[in-house]
Amino acid sequence: MKYWNETYECMKRSDLERIQLERLQATVNHVYKNVPFYRTKMQQAGLSPADIRTLDDLEKLPFTTKQDLRDNYPFGLFAVPQSEVVRIHASSGTTGKPIVVGYTKKDIDAWSELTARCLVAAGADRNSVVQISYGYGLFTGGLGLHYGVERLGATVVPMSAGNTKKQLMLMKDFGTTLLACTPSYALYLAEEMEHSGIRPEDLRLRYGIFGAEPWTEGMRRKIEERLGIRATDIYGLSEVMGPGVSIECEQQDGLHIFEDHFIPEIIDPSTGARQDYGTTGELVFTSLTKEAFPVIRYRTRDLTNLNNKPCACGRTHVRMNRIMGRSDDMLIIRGVNVFPTQVESVLTRYSDVEPQYLLVVDRIGNLDVLEVQIEMSQKLFSDEVRRIEEVRRKIGSDLESVLGLGVNLKLVEPKSIERSQGKAKRVIDNRKYD
Amino acid sequence: MVKQLSVFLENSKGRLAHMTRILSDAGVDLLALSIADTTDFGILRAIVTDLDKAVEVLKAEAYTVAVSEVLAVMVPDKPGGLADVLRIMNDADIGVEYLYSFVRKPEESALILFKVDDIQRAMDAMQHNGLRMVEQEELLKI
Numbered sequence: 001m002k003y004w005n006e007t008y009e010c011m012k013r014s015d016l017e018r019i020q021l022e023r024l025q026a027t028v029n030h031v032y033k034n035v036p037f038y039r040t041k042m043q044q045a046g047l048s049p050a051d052i053r054t055l056d057d058l059e060k061l062p063f064t065t066k067q068d069l070r071d072n073y074p075f076g077l078f079a080v081p082q083s084e085v086v087r088i089h090a091s092s093g094t095t096g097k098p099i100v101v102g103y104t105k106k107d108i109d110a111w112s113e114l115t116a117r118c119l120v121a122a123g124a125d126r127n128s129v130v131q132i133s134y135g136y137g138l139f140t141g142g143l144g145l146h147y148g149v150e151r152l153g154a155t156v157v158p159m160s161a162g163n164t165k166k167q168l169m170l171m172k173d174f175g176t177t178l179l180a181c182t183p184s185y186a187l188y189l190a191e192e193m194e195h196s197g198i199r200p201e202d203l204r205l206r207y208g209i210f211g212a213e214p215w216t217e218g219m220r221r222k223i224e225e226r227l228g229i230r231a232t233d234i235y236g237l238s239e240v241m242g243p244g245v246s247i248e249c250e251q252q253d254g255l256h257i258f259e260d261h262f263i264p265e266i267i268d269p270s271t272g273a274r275q276d277y278g279t280t281g282e283l284v285f286t287s288l289t290k291e292a293f294p295v296i297r298y299r300t301r302d303l304t305n306l307n308n309k310p311c312a313c314g315r316t317h318v319r320m321n322r323i324m325g326r327s328d329d330m331l332i333i334r335g336v337n338v339f340p341t342q343v344e345s346v347l348t349r350y351s352d353v354e355p356q357y358l359l360v361v362d363r364i365g366n367l368d369v370l371e372v373q374i375e376m377s378q379k380l381f382s383d384e385v386r387r388i389e390e391v392r393r394k395i396g397s398d399l400e401s402v403l404g405l406g407v408n409l410k411l412v413e414p415k416s417i418e419r420s421q422g423k424a425k426r427v428i429d430n431r432k433y434d
Numbered sequence: 435m436v437k438q439l440s441v442f443l444e445n446s447k448g449r450l451a452h453m454t455r456i457l458s459d460a461g462v463d464l465l466a467l468s469i470a471d472t473t474d475f476g477i478l479r480a481i482v483t484d485l486d487k488a489v490e491v492l493k494a495e496a497y498t499v500a501v502s503e504v505l506a507v508m509v510p511d512k513p514g515g516l517a518d519v520l521r522i523m524n525d526a527d528i529g530v531e532y533l534y535s536f537v538r539k540p541e542e543s544a545l546i547l548f549k550v551d552d553i554q555r556a557m558d559a560m561q562h563n564g565l566r567m568v569e570q571e572e573l574l575k576i
Contacts, residue, residue, distance in 0.1 A: 413497070415496035
């Protein structure tokens with residue numbers, strides 16, 4: 001089985017764009033009529049639904065931000081009466097109130113269709129046994145994929161997250177062929193397998209769908225090697241739908257965005273200007289088929305770029321690259337956009353462990369200065385000053401060529417850069433903005 | 435040849451005190467030491483009474499440490515003593531990365547620690563010129 005829905009996944013671009021325009025116009029009409037927030041914003045911009053005549057007219061519409069979603073807690077942005085809403089999900093929201101999203105029966109139907117497409121792209125078919133180790137509940141991960149497996153007609157094992165011993169037992173006894181969880185949990189499972197003496201050959205596991213957190217190509221190789229599977233990257237966010245907004249195909253070269261349901265854009269996070277294919281910026285989504293919780297130009301804060309080159313898999317939908325970071329981490333120093341992930345990509349070359357670093361920006365006189373602090377590691381250290389200085393110069397010049405900016409490199413002691421729970425703090429901006 | 439401990443230290447107040455306290459709490463004595471410093475970091479090099487223990491306790495406290503090999507040479511304690519040894523190294527085309535001296539003195543000699551670019555050739559050159567070198571176990575007895 002190559003595609004779940006060949007008609008839509010491999011549709012000619014001109015036909016796809018015609019459908020997109022019809023659906024975009026319907027969505028704009030729908031929110032203008034039913035969501036005061038969107039109507040007011042459009043009116044303030046001097047726009048009415050009739051102004052959306054081409055796909056390019058989307059650019060005229062105002063952005064929607066995470067803050068807008070928070071401000072309308074809980075149901076302010078719902079576009080249908082509550083009697084039409086059959087399910088609620090909510091984001092985990094680290095601070096304050098969560099972001100609440102709703103689905104009509106038709107929304108759940110579309111979501112199931114898209115996760116079924118994802119499962120097939122990742123290698124599943126009707127005979128698959130799919131173990132879902134994403135959390136079930138308000139989080140969209142578990143239930144989102146669950147409905148896709150049922151739609152596909154495969155067997156779903158709704159294991160949910162945690163209880164690693166039982167995960168492994170069921171995997172073995174039920175003959176699980178596809179595992180769905182976060183990539184870090186996949187690695188953890190692989191370790192636990194090794195500890196309990198289970199070899200990949202003892203399992204029927206062949207495929208994995210991993211997402212809900214950023215991961216790297218290196219992590220993919222590790223998972224594939226240790227579990228003996230093909231690991232597929234899935235992307236989604238509850239504000240837009242949940243998992244299944246985009247999926248990798250067997251080419252493992254970017255994630256196809258289901259453009260018959262969403263229009264992606266890349267913008268410059270500081271100016272909001274639309275960017276060309278290939279340029280890295282913030283990913284923005286407009287939903288095309290959602291009834292209960294449509295979004296217009298929702299700023300994801302995820303950084304990536306789009307690739308419209310034809311893909312060998314036959315799907316015609318554009319591909320997005322792996323998420324490279326978050327736009328809220330972006331720094332503008334002397335007019336240059338700097339992302340902590342760029343620094344990380346250089347430092348990983350010099351380290352066999354996860355590099356620990358911190359970007360400190362100061363304004364000295366009228367000049368912005370970037371200091372990069374790196375924790376000394378066993379690999380960088382030497383008893384000779386000369387050798388340490390040599391490594392420092394090399395890292396410094398690599399950073400300069402990647403960032404396009406001079407940096408002061410400071411070597412600091414291990415564990416001296418503050419670790420926070422969960423997300424690491426990578427940036428301190430001491431500049432005063434007034 | 436003698437095994438030396440090196441520790442990475444940030445140039446900030448109290449770091450050296452903190453590090454030496456960890457060693458003393460573990461009962462490790464410093465027999466010789468030198469510090470190389472730059473504007474923002476320093477490297478402490480030392481010969482210690484219990485190298486394995488020192489590495490273990492420092493690593494546990496998240497210090498970056500390395501172990502390298504140096505030569506401990508008995509240099510006659512008289513004017514020109516060191517100059518003669520350095521001339522021998524130079525004649526044998528051996529590069530000296532750094533050197534420092536042992537605190538305690540055996541007999542009429544100073545004990546100097548040399549980090550060189552070719553330790554085997556340096557040992558040969560010392561032997562050839564009748565200079566005595568001290569090994570790890572012997573150091574503890576001085």
